[in-house]
Amino acid sequence: MSGAVQTALAAPAGPARRAVRDPLVAGLVGLCLAAAAGLLVAPPAPYLVNALGQLAAFAILAVSLDLVWGYLGILSLGHGLFFAIGGYVCAMHLLAHGVAVTGVLPDFVQFMGWKSLPAYWVGLDHAPYALVLALALAGLVAFVFGLASFRSRVNGVYFSIISQALVYVAMLLMYRNDTGLGGNNGMTGFPLLFGWPMGSPGVVTGLAVAALLTLAAILAGTRLLVGTAIGRRMLACRDDETRLRTLGYSTTRLKLGIWCLSAMIAALAGILYVPQVGIINPRVLAPDLSIEIAVWVAIGGLGRLGGAVIGAILVNGLKFWLSAAMPEAWPFILSGLVLLVVLVLPNGLLDLVGWRPRPTWLRGAR
Amino acid sequence: MTALVVDALTVAFGRFTALDAVSLAVDPGEVRAVIGPNGAGKTTLLDVISGITKPVSGRVMLGDRIDLTKRSEVEIARAGVRRKFQKPSVFPALTVRENLEIGCGPPLPARDRPDRIASVLGEIGLGPRAEVPAGRLAHGEKQWLEIGMVLAAEPALLLLDEPVAGLSDAETAETAALIRSLRRPDRAILVIEHDMGFVEAIADRVTVLHEGRTLYEGSMAGARAEPRVIEVFLGR
Ligand SMILES: Nc1ncnc2c1ncn2[C@@H]1O[C@H](COP(=O)(O)OP(=O)(O)O)[C@@H](O)[C@H]1O
Ligand SMILES: [Mg+2]
Numbered sequence: 001m002s003g004a005v006q007t008a009l010a011a012p013a014g015p016a017r018r019a020v021r022d023p024l025v026a027g028l029v030g031l032c033l034a035a036a037a038g039l040l041v042a043p044p045a046p047y048l049v050n051a052l053g054q055l056a057a058f059a060i061l062a063v064s065l066d067l068v069w070g071y072l073g074i075l076s077l078g079h080g081l082f083f084a085i086g087g088y089v090c091a092m093h094l095l096a097h098g099v100a101v102t103g104v105l106p107d108f109v110q111f112m113g114w115k116s117l118p119a120y121w122v123g124l125d126h127a128p129y130a131l132v133l134a135l136a137l138a139g140l141v142a143f144v145f146g147l148a149s150f151r152s153r154v155n156g157v158y159f160s161i162i163s164q165a166l167v168y169v170a171m172l173l174m175y176r177n178d179t180g181l182g183g184n185n186g187m188t189g190f191p192l193l194f195g196w197p198m199g200s201p202g203v204v205t206g207l208a209v210a211a212l213l214t215l216a217a218i219l220a221g222t223r224l225l226v227g228t229a230i231g232r233r234m235l236a237c238r239d240d241e242t243r244l245r246t247l248g249y250s251t252t253r254l255k256l257g258i259w260c261l262s263a264m265i266a267a268l269a270g271i272l273y274v275p276q277v278g279i280i281n282p283r284v285l286a287p288d289l290s291i292e293i294a295v296w297v298a299i300g301g302l303g304r305l306g307g308a309v310i311g312a313i314l315v316n317g318l319k320f321w322l323s324a325a326m327p328e329a330w331p332f333i334l335s336g337l338v339l340l341v342v343l344v345l346p347n348g349l350l351d352l353v354g355w356r357p358r359p360t361w362l363r364g365a366r
Numbered sequence: 367m368t369a370l371v372v373d374a375l376t377v378a379f380g381r382f383t384a385l386d387a388v389s390l391a392v393d394p395g396e397v398r399a400v401i402g403p404n405g406a407g408k409t410t411l412l413d414v415i416s417g418i419t420k421p422v423s424g425r426v427m428l429g430d431r432i433d434l435t436k437r438s439e440v441e442i443a444r445a446g447v448r449r450k451f452q453k454p455s456v457f458p459a460l461t462v463r464e465n466l467e468i469g470c471g472p473p474l475p476a477r478d479r480p481d482r483i484a485s486v487l488g489e490i491g492l493g494p495r496a497e498v499p500a501g502r503l504a505h506g507e508k509q510w511l512e513i514g515m516v517l518a519a520e521p522a523l524l525l526l527d528e529p530v531a532g533l534s535d536a537e538t539a540e541t542a543a544l545i546r547s548l549r550r551p552d553r554a555i556l557v558i559e560h561d562m563g564f565v566e567a568i569a570d571r572v573t574v575l576h577e578g579r580t581l582y583e584g585s586m587a588g589a590r591a592e593p594r595v596i597e598v599f600l601g602r
Contacts, residue, residue: 236457243455248443
């Protein structure tokens with residue numbers, strides 16, 4: 001790459017101009033908007049619409065992890081926890097909404113022999129409250145865990161392991177039937193979404209469009225964020241936290257803020273995911289699922305938000321297709337992909353096309 | 367007033383005593399060099415002053431007011447202390463200009479930063495390289511960039527850990543001139559260095575450390591005449 005090109009790529013600019021210089025993100029945002037418009041104008045078969053909507057939810061989840069891992073160097077192996085918080089609260093809303101409209105209690109409540117929804121479900125039939133509760137809960141759990149970890153300087157591999165332990169403990173908790181959250185069967189049989197019958201073509205399309213638009217907004221928003229002074233401090237913190245602290249910046253606050261933001265984005269992904277699959281159970285808290293999120297990001301290209309989206313869509317697209325065709329082979333294919341990326345393409349699939357929005361982003365970190 | 371007082375500082379790593387009751391005082395406007403063989407405890411001394419390592423006992427007073435041993439790195443930096451690390455520590459993913467912008471520190475309002483950055487770029491001679499990612503700089507350029515980063519905050523106490531390590535003779539001479547130009551009545555500079563010629567060129571006084579203890583304090587000429595110092599530096 002010539003010096004002039006480098007200089008042009010690295011030239012200082014306002015955050016907006018910078019985002020435009022990231023053609024991958026700009027292209028993906030455009031693609032999301034076009035796909036959303038396409039679904040509204042000429043929707044394909046509902047199962048395809050649904051698959052697209054689920055992929056968009058996974059892509060949001062991948063972006064949330066890339067934000068903390070790629071830009072801040074914090075590898076969470078427990079992001080499924082925040083995804084699940086969003087998903088569970090969304091499921092509670094859908095069931096509470098169903099009860100409010102139809103008066104019929106969900107199966108698992110009847111199975112427990114209860115005469116009504118548990119007390120703490122109160123108000124969850126109101127969607128705005130459920131949305132705020134989901135995001136606040138994810139943010140709060142992230143805050144408590146992040147504060148404890150970052151203040152005592154728990155970093156790197158230790159943080160990853162503890163985050164994994166956290167999601168595992170949450171899974172054990174959710175397997176219990178007396179939590180009032182469906183126990184090991186989870187929650188399913190959501191009758192209605194905003195009064196509309198779940199599974200009707202309009203609802204399926206609406207959910208997919210909402211997921212695509214959210215993805216576009218999250219992708220654009222996070223890209224703008226990493227282009228600001230805060231984003232530069234994130235990269236600085238990732239590459240040399242002590243150096244940044246000794247320049248007078250509280251890295252604890254920086255990490256905590258971005259960590260909570262990431263958790264809330266993951267919860268948003270869970271909120272969008274659950275009505276599209278129609279079920280949530282403790283399996284979303286399985287440790288291997290949280291690891292898989294990291295795999296999507298690593299495969300697509302760590303530290304490039306567009307790469308995270310590509311990784312999530314590619315791996316999950318492949319999974320949708322292959323786990324139907326040959327389910328036994330999927331774990332081996334996934335492992336093979338990981339090995340390929342680790343050995344051949346250390347910066348992910350974007351290496352294939354020589355994609356380097358800012359050439360040295362990762363070189364210094366490794 | 368004294369700019370910096372290190373008072374009976376003792377640091378231990380497990381059973382190993384890296385600093386053993388070290389004391390020194392630096393006046394405002396002074397350039398002090400700390401010299402000593404490898405492993406003498408020089409970097410450890412800077413680690414304590416900048417809050418990275420906590421001592422077993424002793425105090426480090428900044429401007430007679432603040433005991434730095436009781437503060438975090440962030441608080442110490444905000445009190446006006448900046449430190450250049452022995453291993454050049456710049457942010458590789460950011461450009462030279464972005465590194466300097468971070469170096470300006472949180473208190474400097476954003477609108478004042480471009481001027482400050484421009485003047486620092488001039489001082490460290492990296493103006494033409496302003497938009498290059500720091501990860502691409504040559505070793506000497508990284509050393510200078512890091513000096514620029516710690517300068518950008520206009521520190522009252524500047525700590526420089528081996529600023530000319532790995533530099534050519536010409537670069538060393540330039541760096542000596544740069545450090546001399548940083549001398550100000552309200553600023554104290556503490557430089558750690560092996561290169562005796564360099565120390566002679568920049569320092570008002572030297573402190574010789576050896577195995578965690580102060581061996582000598584005074585002029586460089588005096589250090590050269592001191593038998594114990596000669597013994598420690600034999601062969602240099
Ligand atoms: N974090 C640490 N843990 C254990 N020993 C250390 C640590 N930091 C420094 N030391 C030891 O303390 C001694 C002084 O080291 P240092 O201050 O780096 O010396 P200098 O900078 O004078 O070469 C050395 O023997 C070194 O091995
Ligand atoms: Mg040293």
